Amino acid sequence: MTPPLPAMAPFHLAIALDGTGWHPASWREPGARPADQFGADFWVEQVREAENGLATFVTIEDGFTAARVPGDEGRSDRAQGRLDATLIAQRVGPTTEHVGIVPTVVATHTEPFHVSTQIATLDWVTSGRAGERIKVSTGDAEYALFGRRQPGTESRDALFDEAADHVEVQRRLWDSWEDDAEIRDVATGRFVDRDKLHYIDFVGTHFAVRGPSITPRPPQGQPVVTALAHVDTAYRLAARAADVVFTTPDGTGRDGPTGDAATTLAAARAAEREVGRTGEPLVVVGDLLVLLDDDAAGARAQLSRLDAVAPLRSDAAVLAGSVTDVADTLESWAAAGLTGARLRPAVATNDLPRITRELAPELARRGLTRGAWGEPGSLRDLLGLPRPADRYAHA
């Protein structure tokens, strides 16, 4: 007899959505429906599929350029164009009830005030399932789309510092309304207790923001902030600003190999010490790009076929293999101390259902992930993160 499967997962399965998939040839696969990615059904179906597969959360990639990689700019044979990820998240939010939704946000070219209210709104819309992945923009093409700063004049460290400030402003704004600020006191005519609304008075090198927010504190108090890290600057950003860090075990960053799962975990912990992080430690989630088939040979043949059409370049390790192969890898990551894996489907039409219908049950059988949804709750609940106290509330 098999033991009952736990609802609380020790290890998290997350799925990274990006159009028709992470392989540049994915749009040419049967059933890929590349033109449909600009409509709602395409995204609703993918996110529901992830929810049916009991994924803790989905992420949605974003960037301001039409091309996904700079070299593809203006190539009519490469998939081009994307919708705003935060809005995709809002659109799928009401169609789901368990899965966390984590759109990518570019810090470099956006207003922290607007992003803060957008993510708070997502949290209201989803009753507490919102997150964001904060990202830095370095590409010249993206700078030119905004025309407000000169590309190449700012160091990477400065850009990462700005992103940390961006998140700090968002977080302060989320806390700028205490949870019980709304009082509706008819006798005194007051809708709010203004002593429970707070100026945030953030002053940094890139911006100063006064506050308070225009949006009440979201259901989670603080939506979940995530960041992807390959190198120390990014690990430090995550340690300063994020709740969850994505690492690339056995992958390749801009500065070379990123090390195995244990190495990336150690890098995250070292960064926490370096920046003097207090409170909850980072939830460390490994990224893996997967192409699944019945057996490894079949998967590798698929990958070569796709690579012949358009070569895949990936920072995360690429695993072309069977469901068992992926499950074995994730089990080894769990043993190394990672708290989850974010899988990037190479071809959404093939790999997403393989993940949700074959891999997810296998991971649950191994006792790694949840075997069923419990009552709908917040993304923080799913991740085992407490709802934070408001920094401005004085008892």
Add this chain to the structure above:
Amino acid sequence: MKPRKRIHLAAHFPGVNNTTVWGDPASGSHIAFSSFRHFAQTAERAKFDFLFLAEGLRLREQGGRIYDLDVMGRPDNVSILMALAAVTDRIGLAGTVNSTFNEPLDVARKLATLDHLSAGRAAWNVVTSWDEFTGENFRRGGYLPKDKRYLRAQEMLSTAQALWDSWDSDGIVADPASGEFLRRPDEGAFEIHSDQFDIAGRFPLPRSPQGRPVIIQAGDSEEGREFAAHSADAIFTRHAEFTAGQEFYADVKARLARFGRRHEDLKILPAATFVLGDTESEAAENARQVQYQQVGPQTAIAFAEQVWNLDLSDVDPDGPVPSFDPKTEDDVDSGGHISKGRASVRMYRDPVATANEWRELGEAEGLSLREVVIRKNGRHTFVGTPQRVADTIDRFVQEDASDGFVLVPHITPGGMDAFADQVVPLLQEKGSFRTEYEGTTLREHLGLAPLRSDALAQS
């Protein structure tokens, strides 16, 4: 005889001002998604043209403190509209988005995404708030001089339009067999060099279902009217009285020809409030009660402070209008005024004259300060039985005081329910309002001519 005009109706989610009554037992959450869903679904059930959301990017202040007497706290507009697209099918989704504290690529991308993921229901109400007070929440602060607010808005809009037009309507081929994804390699390519913007590259989204979102404008100055006549599909105004409405209507429509546009290319939609009752006298009594809820004693003092530009916390709202004159040295736009973040305060161009009017009204009719404020500020546009209200709305439209209304109920989220159930069927009986949506896009609901696609324009 003139053919019967079709009325256009929009539902304004109750705003963060004293029109919205929060103390009533029927008043629910202003931030829960369920409130937005209820409101949007009611408006859609009633076949309204669109849902409308206002915007304010800084909490209001008075006397150096956050103004606490009104409903406050709201979501990001485009975000909540996008979520509402998931729980509605046809109704238009109109968001107010500022042109000063946003960048064109981001705004154009967000609105095009809203249009794509709602299958053609997006609208943008372009507003120009530029003040330093609001700017304190943004990267550039109060960088824009007041006299450049419409220059920026015009450039923002024309830039957004250039971005929306930068893809052919059939720019995505996405043929897996041939491997051809784009029709032309330069789909989305653009370059803008203007006073406010210096940008180039490729717009990242294909052309959206409406071609471009519907454009709404809500400024009232000479510049605002010109901007609307040049660029907007609809104008949201405060001129909801019959004669003033006719004058405004004639003024704005007369400007269209100069821009090569037709009379029907711009819809004029005043903001309007309403109170219903089973009989005329019941409606009048309901209206009186709502006015007293809208202007409580503290709100009466707060309104007087906005005119007097002084702390009047010692004044008795149930006593007479203050006998002394307002303080006049601080211009509202200079930042020295007691009230911050409130556009309506600019109406008091001559505070001494306003104070005199208030005092004279109080003395002539024996009214307290609170009663005077109610008379001056708390008037409802339409009060009466459903039949009376339907007749009045129809007359306004048929006699060119407007093309319809943006209706502003005073209760969240149920404030539109009675209108939907009782007034809309009467407008439908008259043949003045649709009984079913005829099209799928907001442009179609508004009876706007389809945009020529780029491909057509080029051929």
